[in-house]
Amino acid sequence: MSAVQSVSAELRDRAGKGAARATRRAGRVPAVIYGDKKEPTLITLDPKEIDRHIHKKGFFATLLDVEVGGTKHRVLPRDVQFDVVTDRTLHVDFQRVSKDTKIHVNVPVVVRNEAAAPGLKRGGVLNIVRHEIEFICSPDSIPQMIEVDLTGLEVGASVHISSVNVPAGATPAIRDRDFTVITIAAPSALKSEAEEAQSAAATAAAAPAAGAAAPAKGAAPAAAPAKGGDKKK
Structure with missing residues (x-):
């Protein structure tokens, strides 16, 4: 579970686009706290403080x-809006939670021990299929991260969610399949070698069959069968 971080805020008394623009002109970031069967609370945040967390x-x-x-x-x-030009934080949404709340949360995937993966040493390409994994859990059970250990993995190996250490109290939101988290793909050079080897093997296998079908060079053609069979003299 990740540690709880603290953020200071101030109340704001008005909602709407005009009020939000006025808040930004005053050097603050408008935000809202909602959920837990309570009325929304309109707040403003210090941009430098909230950006450190974001x-x-x-x-x-x-x-x-x-x-x-x-x-x-x-x-x-739950949501952050940014200015498309300046990347400035424009608005933040927060959801109230309690210990009994069940929430969906995206947890980042962190890869460990890349140097201990033989497949990467041979030039394999690390492909992180899922940079985040969605979990269902209570607020007190939110994993800080999901770690994937690459020790001993060869080219062509893949890691699925079933082989990942999932913290107690957290359940993957996708339950109907053992989805892939990372793979180690073959580099282009190895793919080319494999394709050439397959092509050569296919050519060698086809050659004897082709040779057996063709008549030997210089051999006399087979005699045609007599029409009507032998006649008695």
Whole structure:
């Protein structure tokens, strides 16, 4: 489970696009806290403080205590809007959570021990199929990350969710199949060698059959059978 981070906030009294623009002009980031069967709470955030959290890996799987006017709200980040030109943070959505809440959360995948993978040493290409995995869990059971150990993996190997160490209390949202998390693909050079070898093997296998079908060079053609069979004299 990831540690709970603290964020300070201030209340804002108005909603709407005009109020949000006024908040940004004042140097703050508008945000909202919703959920847990309570009324939404409109807040503003210090841009430097919230950006430090937003740009950390696994932000959407991080529990936050947002303190507003002496009251702490345990929340999970749900959405962040950015300016398409400046990448400035424009708005943040938080969901209130309690210990009994079941939530869907995307947890980042972290690869370990790349140097211990023989397949990578031979030039294999690491393909991270899923950079994040969606889990269903309670707030207290959110994994900080999912680690995939590459030790001993050869070219062509793949790691599926069934062989990944999933923390207790967390269940993959995809339950109907053993999906792939990472693979080690063959590099182009090895693929070319394999294709050439297959082609050569196919040619060699076809050659004897072709030779048996053709008559020997210089051999007399086979005599045609007599029409009507032998006649008695």
